[in-house]
Each structure stands twice: as C-alpha cells, then as structure tokens.
Amino acid sequence: MKKIEAVIKPFKLDEVREALAEVGVTGLTVTEVKGFGRQKGHTELYRGAEYVVDFLPKVKIEVVVTESMVDGVIEAMIKSARTGKIGDGKIFVAPVEQVVRIRTGETNEEAI
Numbered sequence: 001m002k003k004i005e006a007v008i009k010p011f012k013l014d015e016v017r018e019a020l021a022e023v024g025v026t027g028l029t030v031t032e033v034k035g036f037g038r039q040k041g042h043t044e045l046y047r048g049a050e051y052v053v054d055f056l057p058k059v060k061i062e063v064v065v066t067e068s069m070v071d072g073v074i075e076a077m078i079k080s081a082r083t084g085k086i087g088d089g090k091i092f093v094a095p096v097e098q099v100v101r102i103r104t105g106e107t108n109e110e111a112i
Contacts, residue, residue, distance in 0.1 A: 001096040001108065002070050006061045007033065008081040008089040013059050019080035020063065023072045026112070029062040038086060058089065064096055064112055 008016060013030065020028060034055035065073055074091055082088055101111035 001064055001066060001099060001112070003062065003064050003094045003096045004070065004073055004077070005092045005094075006077050006081065006089060007035065007058050008061065008077075009083065009087065010057055010059045012081045012083070013061070015080040016061060016077055019076040020061075020073065023076045024069060025063050025065065025073060027063070031060045031062070033058050033060045037090070056087065064099060066109055066112065 006016070010032070017028070035058055036054060036056055061077075063073060070093065074093070077091055098108060099111040100107050104111075
C-alpha cells in the first residue's frame with residue numbers, strides 16, 4: 001500500500017476529486033495548507049501599504065491506495081491539477097505499513 005500526498009492549487013480541488021473517483025479512489029483527506037516553493041510568494045497592497053505574502057494558500061490531498069492503483073492515481077492527479085504555470089504543486093508517494101478501520105477492525109487492503 002502507498003500513501004499519496006498532493007499539494008495543489010485550491011481551485012483545482014474539485015477537478016482532482018472527480019478524476020480520483022473515476023480511477024477508483026473511494027476516500028481521501030483534504031487539508032487547507034500554506035507554503036511556497038519556487039513560486040516564492042508575492043506582494044499585496046492592503047490599505048495603501050505593501051505586504052510580502054511568503055506563504056501561498058494550497059490544498060493537500062491524501063489518499064492511501066493499493067500498489068496496483070498508484071500509477072493511475074498519480075496520472076489522474078497530474079492531468080487534473082496541471083495549469084502549466086508555476087505553483088501547480090507536488091505529489092509525494094510513501095509506503096504504508098498498516099491500515100486499520102476503527103469501526104470494524106478490518107486491516108490493510110480490506111480497510112482502504
């Protein structure tokens with residue numbers, strides 16, 4: 001099993017969620033986050049004063065899937081989240097040792 005985390009632009013969330021549903025993802029977690037990479041933030045004008053905004057709003061999506069689903073999930077995320085502009089985000093993949101569904105006690109692939 002693998003945990004896939006994607007940090008994307010907030011307005012792309014619905015498109016990514018729909019694309020994940022099409023490839024068979026049955027559950028996901030979404031968190032509003034802030035961060036920066038090469039984009040480096042930007043300046044904003046507020047009440048006549050200029051402010052540097054270092055951290056930009058992003059959305060982090062987390063899904064745990066079987067090994068066989070990883071490539072399809074990554075491809076769906078890339079296609080649906082890409083704008084072609086700086087700040088589109090990143091995808092991280094990490095191994096998951098164990099999953100337990102609290103309600104039923106099911107483990108691993110049955111718990112996903």
